[in-house]
Amino acid sequence: MLLDPLLDTRPAATGAKDRPATLSGDDLPAILTAPARLTHLQRLEAESIHIMREVAAQFHKPVMLYSVGKDSSVLLHLAMKAFYPSKPPFPLLHVDTTWKFREMIDFRDRMARELGIDLTVHINRDGVRQGIGPFTHGSAVHTDVMKTQALKQALDAHGFDAAFGGARRDEEKSRAKERIFSFRTSTHRWEPKNQRPELWSLYNGRIHKGESIRVFPLSNWTELDIWQYIHQENIPVVPLYFAKPRPVVERDGTLIMVDDDRLPLRPGEVPEMAWVRFRTLGCYPLTGAVRSTAATLPEIIREMLLSTSSERQGRVIDQDAAASMEAKKQEGYF
Amino acid sequence: MLTDLDPAAASAAVGPVDGSPMDAADEVRTYLARQNGKDLLRFITCGSVDDGKSTLIGRLLYDCKCLFEDQLASLEADSGRFGTTGAGQLDLALLVDGLAAEREQGITIDVAYRFFTTDRRKFIVADTPGHEQYTRNMVTGASTADAAVLLVDARKGVLTQTRRHSTIVSLLGVRHVVLAVNKMDAVGWDRETFERIAADYRAFARRIGLDEVTCIPVSALTGDNVTKPSEQMGWYGGPTLLGHLESVDAAAEEKLGAFRLAVQWVNRPNQDFRGFCGTVAGGALRAGDDVAILPGGRTSRVARIVTMDGELEAALPGQAVTLVLADEVDASRGDMIVAAAGRPEVADQFAAHVVWMDEQPLLPGRSYLLRAGTATVGAQVTELKHAINVNTQEHAAAKHLDLNDVGFCNLALDRPIPFDAYADSRETGSFILIDRLTNATAGCGMIRFPLRRASNIHRHASKLDKAARAGGLQKPCVLWFTGLSGSGKSSVADGLEQELHRLGRHTMILDGDNVRHGLNRDLGFTDEDRVENIRRVAEVAKLMVEAGLIVLVSFISPFREERRMARSLVEEGEFLEIFMDTPLEVCEARDPKGLYRKARAGQLPHFTGIDSAYEPPEAPEITLKGAEHGTDAMVAQLIGELRRRAVI
Numbered sequence: 001m002l003l004d005p006l007l008d009t010r011p012a013a014t015g016a017k018d019r020p021a022t023l024s025g026d027d028l029p030a031i032l033t034a035p036a037r038l039t040h041l042q043r044l045e046a047e048s049i050h051i052m053r054e055v056a057a058q059f060h061k062p063v064m065l066y067s068v069g070k071d072s073s074v075l076l077h078l079a080m081k082a083f084y085p086s087k088p089p090f091p092l093l094h095v096d097t098t099w100k101f102r103e104m105i106d107f108r109d110r111m112a113r114e115l116g117i118d119l120t121v122h123i124n125r126d127g128v129r130q131g132i133g134p135f136t137h138g139s140a141v142h143t144d145v146m147k148t149q150a151l152k153q154a155l156d157a158h159g160f161d162a163a164f165g166g167a168r169r170d171e172e173k174s175r176a177k178e179r180i181f182s183f184r185t186s187t188h189r190w191e192p193k194n195q196r197p198e199l200w201s202l203y204n205g206r207i208h209k210g211e212s213i214r215v216f217p218l219s220n221w222t223e224l225d226i227w228q229y230i231h232q233e234n235i236p237v238v239p240l241y242f243a244k245p246r247p248v249v250e251r252d253g254t255l256i257m258v259d260d261d262r263l264p265l266r267p268g269e270v271p272e273m274a275w276v277r278f279r280t281l282g283c284y285p286l287t288g289a290v291r292s293t294a295a296t297l298p299e300i301i302r303e304m305l306l307s308t309s310s311e312r313q314g315r316v317i318d319q320d321a322a323a324s325m326e327a328k329k330q331e332g333y334f
Numbered sequence: 335m336l337t338d339l340d341p342a343a344a345s346a347a348v349g350p351v352d353g354s355p356m357d358a359a360d361e362v363r364t365y366l367a368r369q370n371g372k373d374l375l376r377f378i379t380c381g382s383v384d385d386g387k388s389t390l391i392g393r394l395l396y397d398c399k400c401l402f403e404d405q406l407a408s409l410e411a412d413s414g415r416f417g418t419t420g421a422g423q424l425d426l427a428l429l430v431d432g433l434a435a436e437r438e439q440g441i442t443i444d445v446a447y448r449f450f451t452t453d454r455r456k457f458i459v460a461d462t463p464g465h466e467q468y469t470r471n472m473v474t475g476a477s478t479a480d481a482a483v484l485l486v487d488a489r490k491g492v493l494t495q496t497r498r499h500s501t502i503v504s505l506l507g508v509r510h511v512v513l514a515v516n517k518m519d520a521v522g523w524d525r526e527t528f529e530r531i532a533a534d535y536r537a538f539a540r541r542i543g544l545d546e547v548t549c550i551p552v553s554a555l556t557g558d559n560v561t562k563p564s565e566q567m568g569w570y571g572g573p574t575l576l577g578h579l580e581s582v583d584a585a586a587e588e589k590l591g592a593f594r595l596a597v598q599w600v601n602r603p604n605q606d607f608r609g610f611c612g613t614v615a616g617g618a619l620r621a622g623d624d625v626a627i628l629p630g631g632r633t634s635r636v637a638r639i640v641t642m643d644g645e646l647e648a649a650l651p652g653q654a655v656t657l658v659l660a661d662e663v664d665a666s667r668g669d670m671i672v673a674a675a676g677r678p679e680v681a682d683q684f685a686a687h688v689v690w691m692d693e694q695p696l697l698p699g700r701s702y703l704l705r706a707g708t709a710t711v712g713a714q715v716t717e718l719k720h721a722i723n724v725n726t727q728e729h730a731a732a733k734h735l736d737l738n739d740v741g742f743c744n745l746a747l748d749r750p751i752p753f754d755a756y757a758d759s760r761e762t763g764s765f766i767l768i769d770r771l772t773n774a775t776a777g778c779g780m781i782r783f784p785l786r787r788a789s790n791i792h793r794h795a796s797k798l799d800k801a802a803r804a805g806g807l808q809k810p811c812v813l814w815f816t817g818l819s820g821s822g823k824s825s826v827a828d829g830l831e832q833e834l835h836r837l838g839r840h841t842m843i844l845d846g847d848n849v850r851h852g853l854n855r856d857l858g859f860t861d862e863d864r865v866e867n868i869r870r871v872a873e874v875a876k877l878m879v880e881a882g883l884i885v886l887v888s889f890i891s892p893f894r895e896e897r898r899m900a901r902s903l904v905e906e907g908e909f910l911e912i913f914m915d916t917p918l919e920v921c922e923a924r925d926p927k928g929l930y931r932k933a934r935a936g937q938l939p940h941f942t943g944i945d946s947a948y949e950p951p952e953a954p955e956i957t958l959k960g961a962e963h964g965t966d967a968m969v970a971q972l973i974g975e976l977r978r979r980a981v982i
Contacts, residue, residue: 053611054708083601085640176448195444199764201613204768204773228366
């Protein structure tokens with residue numbers, strides 16, 4: 001079972017049956033006592049599991065994109081549930097831009113090891129050779145080469161015909177329009193104006209050779225649902241979500257963590273230790289921290305409920321241009 | 335998003351968070367327990383942008399405080415750039431339209447999903463397009479909705495598009511319908527205007543079978559009766575729109591009370607475990623229940639309901655589970671496990687409403703893939719009974735269905751599948767049709783009733799089979815000649831038949847022109863009739879194969895899909911596609927019947943190669959170069975091929 005010493009505010013679960021399923025504490029899981037109807041989290045969970053099983057059955061070579069963030073943690077947990085007692089019948093793929101937080105990499109390797117799931121890590125070696133990075137080339141070029149192009153390389157190299165992603169429709173406007181089974185051409189393009197109709201729970205995964213489907217089992221979850229589910233299911237997440245003193249510099253109104261010595265300091269910039277945490281995780285130079293002392297899951301949830309800004313605000317890449325996510329997605333970004 | 339938190343706790347938390355972790359934990363636990371107790375309502379909104387649909391959703395999100403400051407900031411910026419509400423005003427519609435093209439054109443093209451929560455309930459809104467050309471996207475949104483909010487402009491009343499949206503909502507079985515009469519501010523909050531529109535609509539709704547309709551006068555622009563009761567419309571005593579949506583019965587049971595589970599995936603981690611994964615539909619299931627596995631019909635008992643959280647005593651509709659049965663029975667994806675005492679229909683023919691969603695029209699007789707639950711089977715529309723004009727609800731005769739058309743049809747499947755009527759169960763009464771070549775989701779359907787119970791029809795098993803009838807002379811098969819008019823099909827087929835006859839083999843030839851004088855004399859040359867023409871010929875060819883003959887079919891047969899269908903009727907290896915690969919210029923120069931000349935003169939519409947497409951075979955068994963070889967040489971080539979394939 002998943003054990004995570006980081007979630008130390010409550011006794012760690014030792015087995016599935018011991019895990020509190022309701023928030024009032026130590027009740028038995030609600031489903032065992034046959035409730036009149038499913039709670040909204042049970043509905044969301046069941047829908048996601050249904051989608052994952054469809055993918056396992058309809059495709060030859062699916063893969064789960066694992067970005068190491070909280071949504072990926074939920075995705076992975078749902079995959080463990082969907083195929084229990086078997087292991088998920090697909091590997092994990094992490095596209096490493098080489099600029100991820102070090103704690104993300106540690107967490108990623110630990111999860112794969114503990115769950116016994118194949119993990120493939122792909123780095124765009126061409127990009128590394130050309131020295132592409134967020135400081136030298138800007139966030140747009142860096143994201144395109146090290147993330148979007150790298151992802152396409154990995155999907156092509158392994159011949160994956162379906163790829164799970166953890167995107168939610170409440171994140172961003174163009175995501176709100178995307179299907180759960182989202183068709184990609186053989187060049188990985190998304191055609192937002194020509195999407196396949198998607199009815200009931202009938203998902204059409206038929207494709208020609210070279211084409212693929214991106215699958216979003218968390219489409220109908222909100223950020224609050226994600227945290228609520230992490231809390232309910234005791235799912236491990238990267239410690240960066242929890243506040244503690246970290247070295248940061250404030251740059252253009254954004255708090256950037258000095259995760260390694262590759263961060264070029266501008267004249268006059270001196271890293272300060274501040275209580276911060278992250279609401280979203282990506283490349284450390286492109287991910288803004290928020291000042292916070294929320295060091296436990298309940299504190300994070302409370303902080304989120306009182307927050308007046310949406311989680312994507314911390315992502316530098318979304319602010320590049322209006323409708324930028326739609327444009328990036330058309331190019332093959334997840 | 336503050337609404338659910340205790341104000342005192344909230345104000346404490348906005349300041350420096352210095353309380354002990356246990357305070358936060360308790361507070362959040364209480365909050366989450368309340369959240370988890372809420373249920374979920376999925377609804378769609380329909381109407382065009384002129385009716386203020388996107389503004390209404392923007393208003394709901396805004397009033398329910400489901401917007402963040404940065405989203406508001408970006409809304410203010412966008413309102414300046416694209417907004418239509420005037421300087422300094424927030425254009426709430428821009429919150430919803432997501433694609434660049436939509437924002438520029440001010441229309442909704444595809445469904446957008448939005449999320450908001452009130453003290454009582456969680457909501458998923460599907461904002462669906464109002465334009466007729468995007469009807470298929472509205473159908474996508476309606477298929478999963480519990481309720482529908484139809485908007486009309488108080489100045490215009492019930493319009494054609496309102497009737498179209500209502501027809502689709504009714505077809506898709508959306509249970510709760512709200513007519514929101516919007517822009518009441520623009521008609522001086524006039525009671526009579528509202529009541530006239532409401533009465534109009536109720537009369538119409540009854541005609542199309544929508545019984546539960548609630549009419550509410552609102553102004554999305556000002557928020558009146560959207561989330562707060564209107565002071566301007568004191569004469570209205572009903573609920574606000576949000577108040578109504580909070581109270582409608584979301585969990586209304588489907589009529590079907592009997593358990594269903596379409597097997598998605600067979601779970602076999604080791605020799606000792608064999609579980610059937612799927613989502614419960616119809617009715618609840620308890621461990622120990624007797625079940626049947628359809629379409630086969632074997633019965634067993636549910637030994638265990640397995641989940642990672644532990645075994646369950648019972649599972650509810652909507653729950654994703656893994657079943658272990660008491661007996662070693664074979665079941666696989668496409669099968670349905672059902673309550674032994676309450677079984678669905680099992681048939682290979684049924685009547686259904688079909689909404690067509692593809693640019694390529696639906697042609698009766700053409701073969702599509704049908705997905706129902708987890709079963710995928712070949713299917714064709716055998717009879718298009720009528721099309722329904724979604725604007726006027728009139729029934730009209732139709733030969734095909736175009737994009738966004740709705741029809742009532744009979745369908746025939748390659749094999750029987752289990753299903754229920756859509757009115758009883760959305761999950762087990764629905765299907766999609768997939769184009770075999772493009773893989774597009776080309777249509778969707780709602781099953782009305784089975785046409786015959788497959789279990790009552792038993793094929794008469796003959797004591798003689800086709801090999802016996804062939805008497806060891808030959809292997810019966812179809813030699814399907816396809817190619818342009820004038821490509822040499824008939825000459826080569828004639829030559830080959832004479833040669834086979836000389837060799838003492840039994841043959842029959844089916845020629846396009848001859849068949850059109852008899853069996854198919856009622857058919858013309860439209861795409862629909864061409865499909866039916868080939869279907870009949872393919873069935874006749876199949877009977878002749880059963881009779882032990884080598885059947886030579888000489889038909890232009892321009893569409894790949896129909897040739898594939900003909901191939902599927904006979905067994906593997908019994909169908910040899912022979913492509914007369916003669917260039918159009920050569921055929922046209924030959925013009926043995928003068929048809930090309932007529933076609934070029936515009937006297938012969940739908941002529942293959944001129945104004946109707948010919949789709950060359952992708953992988954024919956045999957290709958003949960009609961421009962390069964004489965008939966005798968090609969006949970010799972074919973005889974060689976037939977010997978090589980042990981046909982003769």
